[in-house]
Amino acid sequence: MNGFGSYIKNIFETVTTIFEGLAITLSHLVRRPMTIQYPDRLAKPVQETLPLRYRGILEVDLDICTGCLACERVCPISCITIGIDMNKETKQRTFGHFDIDICKCMYCGLCAEACPTGSIRHSQEFEGASYSPSGLVRHFVTKPVSLYKPKKGGETDPTMAKKVEIGQKYLDEFATPEGTAGAGES
Amino acid sequence: MKQFVDSLIQQGYFSGVPTQIVYAIAMIVAALVVLSVFVAPLAGVTSWLERRVWARMQSRVGPNRVGPQGVLQWLADGIKNLLKEDLIPSAADKLLFPLAPYIVFIGFLCTFVVIPFGGHLIVADLNIGILYLLAVTSIVVVGILMAGWSSNNKWSLLGGMRSAAQIVSYEIPAGLAVLTIIFVAGTMSTQGIIKNQGWAPWDWYLFYNPFTFIAFFLYFTAALAEGNRTPFDIPEAESELVAGYVTEYSGMRFLFFFFAEWGNLYVIGAVATVLFLGGWQVPAVGGGFIEGALQFMVFFVKAYLWVFVAMWVRATLPRVRVDQLMALCWKYMVPLSFLCVIGTAAWMVVFPHGSRWASFAMFGLGVLILVLFVRRLQYQIRNAKPELYLRPYI
Amino acid sequence: MSEAVYPESEVFHTEDMTISVGPQHPSTHGVLRFVVRTDGEVISEALPDVGYLHRSIEKIGEKCTYHGYVPYTDRADYLAAMFANQGFCMAAEKLGATEVTRRGEFCRVIACELNRIASHLISVGTFGQDIGAITPFLHALRERETINDLMEEICGARLTYNYIRIGGVGYDITPQTCDKILVFLDHFDPIIDEYNRLLSYNKIYIERLANVAAITKEDALQYNLVGPNLRASGVKWDIRRDIPYSVYPELEFEVPVGHGEKGTLGDCYDRYWVRIQELQESSKILRQCLKMMPKGPAISKVPRKFKPPAGEVYVRVEAPRGDMGYYVVSDGTEYAYRVRIRTGSFTAMAIIDKLSRGIMVADLIALIASLDVDAPEIDR
Numbered sequence: 015m016n017g018f019g020s021y022i023k024n025i026f027e028t029v030t031t032i033f034e035g036l037a038i039t040l041s042h043l044v045r046r047p048m049t050i051q052y053p054d055r056l057a058k059p060v061q062e063t064l065p066l067r068y069r070g071i072l073e074v075d076l077d078i079c080t081g082c083l084a085c086e087r088v089c090p091i092s093c094i095t096i097g098i099d100m101n102k103e104t105k106q107r108t109f110g111h112f113d114i115d116i117c118k119c120m121y122c123g124l125c126a127e128a129c130p131t132g133s134i135r136h137s138q139e140f141e142g143a144s145y146s147p148s149g150l151v152r153h154f155v156t157k158p159v160s161l162y163k164p165k166k167g168g169e170t171d172p173t174m175a176k177k178v179e180i181g182q183k184y185l186d187e188f189a190t191p192e193g194t195a196g197a198g199e200s
Numbered sequence: 201m202k203q204f205v206d207s208l209i210q211q212g213y214f215s216g217v218p219t220q221i222v223y224a225i226a227m228i229v230a231a232l233v234v235l236s237v238f239v240a241p242l243a244g245v246t247s248w249l250e251r252r253v254w255a256r257m258q259s260r261v262g263p264n265r266v267g268p269q270g271v272l273q274w275l276a277d278g279i280k281n282l283l284k285e286d287l288i289p290s291a292a293d294k295l296l297f298p299l300a301p302y303i304v305f306i307g308f309l310c311t312f313v314v315i316p317f318g319g320h321l322i323v324a325d326l327n328i329g330i331l332y333l334l335a336v337t338s339i340v341v342v343g344i345l346m347a348g349w350s351s352n353n354k355w356s357l358l359g360g361m362r363s364a365a366q367i368v369s370y371e372i373p374a375g376l377a378v379l380t381i382i383f384v385a386g387t388m389s390t391q392g393i394i395k396n397q398g399w400a401p402w403d404w405y406l407f408y409n410p411f412t413f414i415a416f417f418l419y420f421t422a423a424l425a426e427g428n429r430t431p432f433d434i435p436e437a438e439s440e441l442v443a444g445y446v447t448e449y450s451g452m453r454f455l456f457f458f459f460a461e462w463g464n465l466y467v468i469g470a471v472a473t474v475l476f477l478g479g480w481q482v483p484a485v486g487g488g489f490i491e492g493a494l495q496f497m498v499f500f501v502k503a504y505l506w507v508f509v510a511m512w513v514r515a516t517l518p519r520v521r522v523d524q525l526m527a528l529c530w531k532y533m534v535p536l537s538f539l540c541v542i543g544t545a546a547w548m549v550v551f552p553h554g555s556r557w558a559s560f561a562m563f564g565l566g567v568l569i570l571v572l573f574v575r576r577l578q579y580q581i582r583n584a585k586p587e588l589y590l591r592p593y594i
Numbered sequence: 595m596s597e598a599v600y601p602e603s604e605v606f607h608t609e610d611m612t613i614s615v616g617p618q619h620p621s622t623h624g625v626l627r628f629v630v631r632t633d634g635e636v637i638s639e640a641l642p643d644v645g646y647l648h649r650s651i652e653k654i655g656e657k658c659t660y661h662g663y664v665p666y667t668d669r670a671d672y673l674a675a676m677f678a679n680q681g682f683c684m685a686a687e688k689l690g691a692t693e694v695t696r697r698g699e700f701c702r703v704i705a706c707e708l709n710r711i712a713s714h715l716i717s718v719g720t721f722g723q724d725i726g727a728i729t730p731f732l733h734a735l736r737e738r739e740t741i742n743d744l745m746e747e748i749c750g751a752r753l754t755y756n757y758i759r760i761g762g763v764g765y766d767i768t769p770q771t772c773d774k775i776l777v778f779l780d781h782f783d784p785i786i787d788e789y790n791r792l793l794s795y796n797k798i799y800i801e802r803l804a805n806v807a808a809i810t811k812e813d814a815l816q817y818n819l820v821g822p823n824l825r826a827s828g829v830k831w832d833i834r835r836d837i838p839y840s841v842y843p844e845l846e847f848e849v850p851v852g853h854g855e856k857g858t859l860g861d862c863y864d865r866y867w868v869r870i871q872e873l874q875e876s877s878k879i880l881r882q883c884l885k886m887m888p889k890g891p892a893i894s895k896v897p898r899k900f901k902p903p904a905g906e907v908y909v910r911v912e913a914p915r916g917d918m919g920y921y922v923v924s925d926g927t928e929y930a931y932r933v934r935i936r937t938g939s940f941t942a943m944a945i946i947d948k949l950s951r952g953i954m955v956a957d958l959i960a961l962i963a964s965l966d967v968d969a970p971e972i973d974r
């Protein structure tokens with residue numbers, strides 16, 4: 015009779031656990047789904063909801079780049095190539111090319127941390143699809159730009175001051191040895 | 201339908217043509233109409249509904265872009281697959297490989313001639329209706345075996361063999377459950393079985409006696425196994441055999457197998473409705489056209505409910521292993537179905553015209569099970585936390 | 595199997611077929627291949643063939659600075675990237691005798707335990723999917739999405755974090771993020787119960803997994819299994835308890851060990867159940883950490899050119915897939931001389947052949963899923 019008992023118990027257990035499972039999935043059917051319909055049926059674009067720390071595709075603000083080449087040195091995969099030309103007569107240094115290969119980039123953030131002014135940083139952009147591999151190399155130098163020299167005692171020019179402030183905001187996201195009780199306000 | 205054609209002959213059409221030819225042509229035309237107007241869109245919409253139902257059960261949305269709410273997704277899939285390259289592996293059997301999907305299709309399409317869509321809406325009211333249906337659905341086994349063998353791929357072969365074993369084994373509980381109802385109804389014709397039931401739930405054969413109640417669940421499980429649906433979808437087990445017997449198929453041939461599977465769901469539902477749920481019976485409304493339309497709607501809703509249940513079960517349950525599947529069939533379902541047959545036969549000796557009390561008692565039991573289920577469902581919904589969004593997306 | 599046992603004239607001649615599970619297969623947990631010899635259902639031999647995902651991460655360690663190598667360790671096991679980061683950073687800190695700030699340690703534990711929950715969610719979810727239940731996988735992924743969002747707030751990336759740096763962590767965890775983590779934990783604890791009712795207590799699921807491929811205690815120790823695989827066979831070994839590191843000695847948590855819940859000790863169901871219990875334990879650890887977080891800097895001062903003195907060190911962390919060991923040899927320059935990563939999945943490959951004799955193909959899939967092997971960990 016023990017065998018018969020376990021036979022009936024098997025049937026009973028199967029039926030009750032299936033019952034329970036069916037109730038759970040039906041309860042999910044009548045609830046709202048969690049997914050959001052990307053990209054066109056959203057209240058606001060996803061890029062605006064991402065935090066400032068989000069490590070999207072790199073962008074460079076050449077106006078505040080000092081040309082120290084710290085980012086090129088620290089990148090573990092050598093995706094940043096910077097060329098600086100020296101004009102012999104005026105002794106001015108300008109950027110020849112500043113290329114970032116975003117398909118090699120590991121999105122690790124080491125270059126953004128190494129930058130003294132915060133000119134290279136991760137944007138909130140993540141849609142970087144292109145039709146050819148050469149389209150995946152971002153060229154940031156369109157016209158020759160001279161290197162930025164940070165002024166002592168703060169920046170006086172208002173547009174430049176704004177750029178410096180934005181760069182500093184990105185830099186504040188990183189933890190520093192002097193920081194206390196949570197970096198940044200957001 | 202026979203009366204309709206008779207009335208047409210009496211009115212003078214088709215004079216000079218022997219009546220048998222007229223009947224034959226009428227039957228072929230009716231079958232083609234049913235297939236193209238009903239079956240093809242039905243299988244397609246079932247595929248869309250399956251994806252939507254799965255998606256909502258998995259907390260996501262499912263296809264909702266092509267057409268209103270995505271209803272035309274199947275058209276888009278069909279067109280895409282038609283435009284694909286027709287690949288036949290070089291080592292595959294040149295005759296059997298293209299032929300296999302069609303055999304599966306034939307096995308599934310032939311069942312539609314005996315399914316009654318309404319009081320007089322049936323292509324051919326054979327007096328061996330149910331037996332014909334069981335026989336014809338077995339042709340699918342041949343098609344699957346051909347697909348597995350001719351692909352010249354060990355995975356497909358495994359899938360085909362497993363499927364053959366599975367379908368052939370589960371014919372037995374399905375056939376015996378059907379036999380239970382044939383005992384009660386006294387006829388194998390589908391219209392006859394429906395006419396012997398009533399429109400009220402306690403007049404259905406489902407609640408006729410406890411043995412038919414069990415026979416219904418046995419039939420449904422066995423039919424799911426015959427249709428290769430989870431929890432018995434081992435032949436096309438995605439995670440084990442890549443795609444089982446359809447591994448080498450691509451494009452429209454691939455879709456044919458799934459077309460047959462989704463349409464087969466409707467056949468399962470329709471047969472379950474015919475046998476157990478009273479078919480198209482409606483309370484007397486009077487009037488030819490309204491009654492006909494109402495009967496069609498009632499039958500369709502009852503049959504499609506089981507399609508939904510099959511999708512629901514597929515989304516919930518894991519797969520059984522092959523030896524467990526065989527053990528389930530031979531050790532659990534076959535003895536139970538024999539019990540149902542013998543029990544019903546004994547019941548018919550004791551109560552030759554059925555027992556109203558037993559019907560009401562079984563109906564009460566059915567309602568009780570439904571109420572318990574709904575309470576469990578309410579408990580789930582009450583305890584469900586609303587979805588957690590940490591960011592203001594919406 | 596009738597290989598050479600009976601003379602051919604007496605018995606219908608059959609042969610075993612050799613099929614290859616993978617490398618393109620929906621459920622080999624990455625790009626793995628098994629050469630399986632079977633007579634149709636019962637396996638007589640299953641040899642793993644690894645190396646499809648080899649990216650020579652260990653060789654790259656000799657070409658990168660210590661700071662620059664940390665993003666590479668993310669990719670050594672992308673489902674448990676925090677632990678890989680932590681292992682390497684602990685090794686570098688030991689070599690360079692660098693202190694880690696206290697707040698940094700707590701941030702590390704928070705991030706690691708969140709990552710453990712995420713990794714185990716994938717593990718149990720894909721386990722259900724391999725057995726055929728497709729819905730629990732998506733429910734698990736839905737919860738993991740919230741963890742991904744939390745990680746995005748903490749460190750800016752969803753999968754390859756580069757969060758744990760030498761000397762502490764890269765970004766600080768703000769109080770708002772701590773609140774969100776608590777909200778998530780309150781939301782998550784009942785969900786494990788719902789998941790269990792949907793999948794773990796399901797009779798079909800239990801029938802598939804109980805008594806399948808049981809690993810005895812002696813076998814587990816001999817074959818050098820680690821992590822939940824080892825604990826499910828009854829051995830109570832957890833690096834966080836036995837070779838403690840970071841702030842784990844101050845935290846209270848249980849180490850779940852398999853008991854033969856629904857079948858023999860050490861079968862597939864035990865390995866699955868141990869992971870479900872670890873989800874609950876991680877939730878407990880997280881709550882304690884969030885309460886005990888001190889104030890202070892999150893990273894200590896480490897020179898930009900990190901040049902540890904010559905030496906070698908072996909460091910172990912309790913990753914979700916077992917104990918991940920980092921053996922780092924330094925020769926005094928800013929590039930490591932040798933980095934060797936020891937992962938639990940690689941050693942788990944060895945036991946698959948022994949266990950798979952005599953089980954069916956479906957059970958082989960269940961076995962691979964229960965060992966929670968991860969192709970990037972195996973091949974590095």
